[in-house]
Amino acid sequence: MKITIERDALLAAMNHVATAVQKRTTIPMLENVLLKAETNDCVELSGTDLDMEASALAQAAVEQSGQATVSADRLRNIARSLPPGANVQIELADNGNAVHIKSGRSRFQSPSLDPRDWPLLKGPEEAEPLRIDAKALAAALEGVRFTAMPHGKGSDNLAVVYFDFEKTGLLRLVATNRHILGHVALTIEGAPPASFSLHTNHAAALSGFLKSAEGEVTLASDGRVMRATRKGATLTTKLYDGPYVDWERIVPRETQETTAFDREGLRIAVQRAAIMVDEQSNLTKLDVGKDSVTIIGQGEFGASGHDEIAVESTGEMSVGYNGRYLSEILSALSGARTDLKWSSPTSGSLLCCPDAPDHFYLLMPVRI
Amino acid sequence: MDGFCRHCFADAPDGAARCPACGSPRLIRHSELHTLSIAHIDCDAFYASIEKRDNPELEGKPVIVGGGRRGVVSAACYVARTYGIHSAMPMFKALKACPHAIVIRPEGRKYSTEGKRIREMMQDVTPLVQPVSIDEAFLDLTGTHRLHGGSPALTLARLQKRIHQEVGVTVSIGLSHNKFLAKTASDLDKPHGFAIIGKAETLDFLADKPVGFVFGVGPSFAKKLERDGYRTLADIRRAGDKELAARYGESGLRLARLSRGEDTRAVNPERERKGVSSETTFNEDLSDLAALEDRLWPLCVKLADRAKVDNIAGQVVTLKLKRADHRIITRRRTLTAPTQLADALFRVGRELLKGEATGPRYRLIGIGISELGLSTGDAGDLFDDGALKRAAAERASDAARLKFGGDAVVKGRVLRSQNKP
Numbered sequence: 001m002k003i004t005i006e007r008d009a010l011l012a013a014m015n016h017v018a019t020a021v022q023k024r025t026t027i028p029m030l031e032n033v034l035l036k037a038e039t040n041d042c043v044e045l046s047g048t049d050l051d052m053e054a055s056a057l058a059q060a061a062v063e064q065s066g067q068a069t070v071s072a073d074r075l076r077n078i079a080r081s082l083p084p085g086a087n088v089q090i091e092l093a094d095n096g097n098a099v100h101i102k103s104g105r106s107r108f109q110s111p112s113l114d115p116r117d118w119p120l121l122k123g124p125e126e127a128e129p130l131r132i133d134a135k136a137l138a139a140a141l142e143g144v145r146f147t148a149m150p151h152g153k154g155s156d157n158l159a160v161v162y163f164d165f166e167k168t169g170l171l172r173l174v175a176t177n178r179h180i181l182g183h184v185a186l187t188i189e190g191a192p193p194a195s196f197s198l199h200t201n202h203a204a205a206l207s208g209f210l211k212s213a214e215g216e217v218t219l220a221s222d223g224r225v226m227r228a229t230r231k232g233a234t235l236t237t238k239l240y241d242g243p244y245v246d247w248e249r250i251v252p253r254e255t256q257e258t259t260a261f262d263r264e265g266l267r268i269a270v271q272r273a274a275i276m277v278d279e280q281s282n283l284t285k286l287d288v289g290k291d292s293v294t295i296i297g298q299g300e301f302g303a304s305g306h307d308e309i310a311v312e313s314t315g316e317m318s319v320g321y322n323g324r325y326l327s328e329i330l331s332a333l334s335g336a337r338t339d340l341k342w343s344s345p346t347s348g349s350l351l352c353c354p355d356a357p358d359h360f361y362l363l364m365p366v367r368i
Numbered sequence: 369m370d371g372f373c374r375h376c377f378a379d380a381p382d383g384a385a386r387c388p389a390c391g392s393p394r395l396i397r398h399s400e401l402h403t404l405s406i407a408h409i410d411c412d413a414f415y416a417s418i419e420k421r422d423n424p425e426l427e428g429k430p431v432i433v434g435g436g437r438r439g440v441v442s443a444a445c446y447v448a449r450t451y452g453i454h455s456a457m458p459m460f461k462a463l464k465a466c467p468h469a470i471v472i473r474p475e476g477r478k479y480s481t482e483g484k485r486i487r488e489m490m491q492d493v494t495p496l497v498q499p500v501s502i503d504e505a506f507l508d509l510t511g512t513h514r515l516h517g518g519s520p521a522l523t524l525a526r527l528q529k530r531i532h533q534e535v536g537v538t539v540s541i542g543l544s545h546n547k548f549l550a551k552t553a554s555d556l557d558k559p560h561g562f563a564i565i566g567k568a569e570t571l572d573f574l575a576d577k578p579v580g581f582v583f584g585v586g587p588s589f590a591k592k593l594e595r596d597g598y599r600t601l602a603d604i605r606r607a608g609d610k611e612l613a614a615r616y617g618e619s620g621l622r623l624a625r626l627s628r629g630e631d632t633r634a635v636n637p638e639r640e641r642k643g644v645s646s647e648t649t650f651n652e653d654l655s656d657l658a659a660l661e662d663r664l665w666p667l668c669v670k671l672a673d674r675a676k677v678d679n680i681a682g683q684v685v686t687l688k689l690k691r692a693d694h695r696i697i698t699r700r701r702t703l704t705a706p707t708q709l710a711d712a713l714f715r716v717g718r719e720l721l722k723g724e725a726t727g728p729r730y731r732l733i734g735i736g737i738s739e740l741g742l743s744t745g746d747a748g749d750l751f752d753d754g755a756l757k758r759a760a761a762e763r764a765s766d767a768a769r770l771k772f773g774g775d776a777v778v779k780g781r782v783l784r785s786q787n788k789p
Contacts, residue, residue, distance in 0.1 A: 149704060153702045154701055154702035154703075155702070155704060158704075176750060177704050178704045178705075178749050178750055178751055178752075179704060179705060179747055179748065179749070179750065180750075181750060245751065250750045250751060282744065283744045283745050320745055322705075322747070346748065346756045346757070346760075347753075348748075348750055362750060364747070364748035364749060364750045365748050365756070366744070366745040366746065366747050366748060367745055367746040367747075367748065367756050367759050367760060367763075368745050
């Protein structure tokens, strides 16, 4: 294999590929990037960690077709260090044992592993891809991602973002960690795939992938793997293989009371009251009255912070919430007004903007 | 030579056998008495002393605090120790040595409350208190001379007296110039002792001690050292740092330094407790899930009690099982929110237990929490409507137990397991 590629194209491709490459791994091949030059005007670069594969196509002059693997970290650092617009020649040499990289007067040699040992992650089989606006999907994903269990902390069935296609014409993204549930819905056209659960670390990678996409992306899934495709790049991930929790069961159909408040006003008040709260403890108390809410942050040794905002409420209660969740929700919601819909201080409260009822959060109180 | 009376704190003139002011023989003298400031305080037979305090009839009798027939001794009073009983000794051995000993089941909540009281008294004399366990701690009193109007030694003697008067248990104090020697000293004059190892005498004091005297040198390392010709700390000192480091690496170097009484570790009050746990050994091996669950519940209550006293909550729950062949199995789970509730601990513990109670016989079960933080209310669970209600019930039952005594409210499960043979 021998190719010449422009530095900027190489760097852009490597930046995407790096999302799937792990720096420290016990399998040396997984530190490498696979270069595939099979046509005469482009090269495909791929990285994988066995559960996720990121591939990018880049324009290149292919002198000699073929495949090679080389340390992804090094190739990316080389591309970074070269001046914009430079041409980079990459050649498999030494009977396939080394890759030579040249640009201007710079020369690099790096060992190469046999590309035939590359662990291929097979894409979804015969799945009809769904077209969806990249920016809208990215925003929806960001809206629920923080409500999932973090990756690698146990409770694997909750360390996912659920892509729910059960309702015709809708993609509902749901995530929960048992204390908070986030929900965003997007309208879709075309035949949807079966619902699937995306691991939270893969959801983070997908979010990055979508942010650098223009226009539409396609999503395809066969229940085993999911593949997102944008112009010149794909992201393929294995899916969580168990069923998702019955999330619709816990969303209250109706609530007894509604407290309406200015979203930004409450967000700032919660943050202000939390100044007195220690980092570990996140307890924020709300004393909800008919026309005002007192926000109380309680810290150690009697420290506390109080703030008050005007509200319109149909009922009164004294309730505790995890302050961090509450401020994350208030940051994630949009619109000037937010409704807190509740029945009691011991059951889940709903938070949403009345103009966008499909973007809501369910927050479980904390017993004070 | 500097000295004072540990009873009335009056100066003790050289040569006097008793305090000229109060007549007490409890005098302490040392040439470095007023310059040393690192102390180790260790409660004497802590659990047993508390039991004796609470029940005067036990006075003068051998008392052992510990689990049933197959458990181990948690604490033995000084009368029991004359029969050769010591803590961590299997109960059956202890009872063989002293069949008329009075065995008392440990009541963890009581001990941790008292331990906390003592710790607060320590914190009254210096903020630099590093707890080692419920009944021992290191204190750094450097720079407290003016604050307390007396040397660290005097402050410690007053603290010792205050603990005795207010809590009703005795402590032994070791005073020296570093933690290693302070801890060593606190063991020299037990019970109700006050021992000092000064800088000048450090080398002589350590010279003839066996290598195993140094903490961290276990039986196998000690054996290896002896095989290589190092029997005493003087032997280690003669060999020198280089030789020790070359032979045994990091631990060799550490040993070489400690053999000269050099220990640079600071008294660190920040040192966090990594976890709290509670365990029990059965009289008969158990394999049945229901029987194991019955044993698990009281442990969860005990653990939760301790966590509540200290106002801490754990994010990780660990179940420990010991097989009949003494192999230890641990299973852990990270919770979505930290807890200190017996109910939550039991629910997780039971889930973990289900995976292991599939036939093998177990001799011990334990439960612990780690990744500790301050408790900040009981988190509700979107998927478990009852969680907050059960939390409220547990808090109410705690309040009742506090008011009416430990057995005021117990779960049916406890009564069932008590009725079993």
